Amino acid sequence: VRHLLGIKDLTPADIALIFETADNFKEVLSRTIKKVPSLRDITIANVFFENSTRTRLSFELAEKRLSADVINFSASGSSVKKGETLLDTVNNILAMKVDMIVMRHASAGAPHFLSRHIKANIVNAGDGTHEHPTQALLDSFSIRERYGEVAGKKVAIIGDILHSRVALSNIFALKKLGAEVMVCGPITLLPRYISELGVKVELDVRKALAWCDVANVLRIQLERQQMKYFPSLREYTLYYGIDKKLLDSLNKEITIMHPGPINRGVELSSDAADSHHSIILNQVENGVAIRMAVLYLLASQVA
Ligand code: CP
Numbered sequence: 026v027r028h029l030l031g032i033k034d035l036t037p038a039d040i041a042l043i044f045e046t047a048d049n050f051k052e053v054l055s056r057t058i059k060k061v062p063s064l065r066d067i068t069i070a071n072v073f074f075e076n077s078t079r080t081r082l083s084f085e086l087a088e089k090r091l092s093a094d095v096i097n098f099s100a101s102g103s104s105v106k107k108g109e110t111l112l113d114t115v116n117n118i119l120a121m122k123v124d125m126i127v128m129r130h131a132s133a134g135a136p137h138f139l140s141r142h143i144k145a146n147i148v149n150a151g152d153g154t155h156e157h158p159t160q161a162l163l164d165s166f167s168i169r170e171r172y173g174e175v176a177g178k179k180v181a182i183i184g185d186i187l188h189s190r191v192a193l194s195n196i197f198a199l200k201k202l203g204a205e206v207m208v209c210g211p212i213t214l215l216p217r218y219i220s221e222l223g224v225k226v227e228l229d230v231r232k233a234l235a236w237c238d239v240a241n242v243l244r245i246q247l248e249r250q251q252m253k254y255f256p257s258l259r260e261y262t263l264y265y266g267i268d269k270k271l272l273d274s275l276n277k278e279i280t281i282m283h284p285g286p287i288n289r290g291v292e293l294s295s296d297a298a299d300s301h302h303s304i305i306l307n308q309v310e311n312g313v314a315i316r317m318a319v320l321y322l323l324a325s326q327v328a
Contacts, residue, residue, distance in 0.1 A: 266294065269297045
């Protein structure tokens with residue numbers, strides 16, 4: 026495998042190998058060793074056509090921990106604003122002897138398009154409403170860390186499923202790893218093809234929370250909504266907002282996850298996000314080890 030374009034293309038054995046490699050890197054980093062020489066001769070470009078905090082910084086840190094040379098590109102402030110195409114932009118970056126491209130793009134399929142036109146390895150860091158494979162890997166890795174295994178766990182993905190690449194990649198990853206998966210949200214924010222993905226569908230957030238071991242809470246992706254959707258943010262909070270009182274009323278242990286950024290007070294209250302139920306910052310920590318593992322495994326395939 027030369028690229029990581031989506032979870033859909035991975036086998037359970039591929040995911041297990043990524044997790045074992047991430048375990049090793051996490052163990053090394055816990056020993057105050059901050060750098061390993063694995064990618065000393067590799068140059069990686071982080072090419073971001075969309076905003077990011079966690080993914081961009083976590084990839085950059087993972088690359089530096091692996092001793093790669095790193096360059097960062099943001100579309101804002103670049104010659105994309107003068108009309109340069111995606112392919113010209115990436116080919117110019119590759120002409121500077123770059124080996125791997127980590128790319129985030131607003132258009133679903135953009136990294137797949139690139140993979141047909143360039144020789145370098147590509148890691149999809151999120152393509153529109155399609156996939157966000159390293160987010161799903163770090164999410165399942167965090168569930169495995171919490172419970173020992175993902176198989177058999179009941180995971181509810183709650184929120185704006187329609188516009189979420191995190192939801193789709195998580196569904197693929199969790200099902201490949203043997204979890205039971207439910208999606209929950211307003212019917213207007215569920216994709217029409219959801220029944221084809223082999224997941225349970227629940228419209229009532231209380232029932233979803235009562236069913237699951239893990240709730241992966243997503244934000245409403247206003248930037249991807251083409252028209253005025255129902256519900257509004259205020260309506261969403263009223264019917265789907267999760268707070269500590271609601272979690273306590275369940276009278277059971279439940280794990281709260283969120284890929285970030287959190288819209289505090291909309292999908293998740295601060296007292297829930299910062300409660301003992303939350304593993305949100307563990308997810309962020311695990312993102313570095315997972316991205317180190319992905320880059321390390323792909324680097325052995327550098328063209
Ligand atoms: N989870 C995630 O993709 O966050 P960023 O948009 O900040 O990278």
